[in-house]
Amino acid sequence: MRPLNVSLIQQSCSCNREANMAKTAGMAKKAANEGAKLVVLQELHCGLYFCQSEMTEVFDLAEPIPGTSTDFFGTLAKELHIVLVTSLFERRAPGIYHNTAVVFEQDGSIAGVYRKMHIPDDPGFYEKFYFTPGDLGFTPVRTSIGKLGILVCWDQWYPEAARLMALAGADMLIYPTAIGWDMSDDVTERKRQLEAWEIVQRGHAVANGLPVLAVNRVGFEMSDTPGASGICFWGSSFIAGPQGEMLVSGSTDQEEIVAAKIDLDRSEKVRRIWPFLRDRRIDAYDELTRRYRD
Secondary structure (H helix, E strand, C coil): CCEEEEEEEECCCCCCHHHHHHHHHHHHHHHHHCCCCEEEECCCCCCCCHHHCCCHHHHHHCECCCCHHHHHHHHHHHHHCCEEEEEEEEEEECCEEEEEEEEECCCCCEEEEEECCCCCEECCEEHHHCCCCCCCCCCCEEECCEEEEECCHHHHHCHHHHHHHHHCCCCEEEEEECCEEECCCCHHHHHHHHHHHHHHHHHHHHHHCCCEEEEECEEEECCCCCCCCCEEEECCCEEECCCCCEEEECCCCCCEEEEEEEECCHHHHHHHHCCCCCCCCHHHCHHHHCCCCC
16 A cells, blocks of 8 residues: 545635735645645635636736746745645746646655646636646656646546546646636536536546546635626535545535545556556547547
């Protein structure tokens, strides 16, 4: 058994960047004191989810990597001696911005980055206005605790992304997330959406024989778009094992540390009884590279 204590930081955010980062640091310290060796933060955790509206001045929030935030979180990872997965609004060049996950090693160095590949454009989630699609592919980040298959939010709906991370040797799939309900959604619709979000990710765990770590923010955030009702982020961060078994799940409305112990050797055992990768018909999958079969 190769046990690994992992923690997800589920929190609300405000427009006060320094306060958000201080709260994140405090929760990460608590997680480390409780034994976590891997701590994962939610999508764009330094501030409000600004993609509810389209405003050019928001690009001023983007920052280079390395930069001020990476200095802060690198120092935090080194102080706590943890591997830390963060999510930042990256300014790569004038007019080129990314939604980027940055992974820090236990010594505070940057182990690697992943740029969000699938970019949504839906009411309340106008990410195509802000983010250039990632160009680093689906490559796990190598760390001292294993190969981390980092994917971000909208990526979590795509089985191709999870499979490519698995085929590249990922030891786990990690999804920093910012997803929630439109306030006009009724109770039945909210239930359907939350269950679909959970089911599809647990399905990635099953199909690839890998643990899945999904961390989401909580709290209500207003929209600057006229007539929009804002988003109620549904939390529900969870950790599932390689057969999709739920190890731990967070609440829909509370800030909390969602923690579990995963066994990195379990994937080997599961793949021996469910050898999905062995039985793939790679000779028959050419059509997957087409948009649609007419």
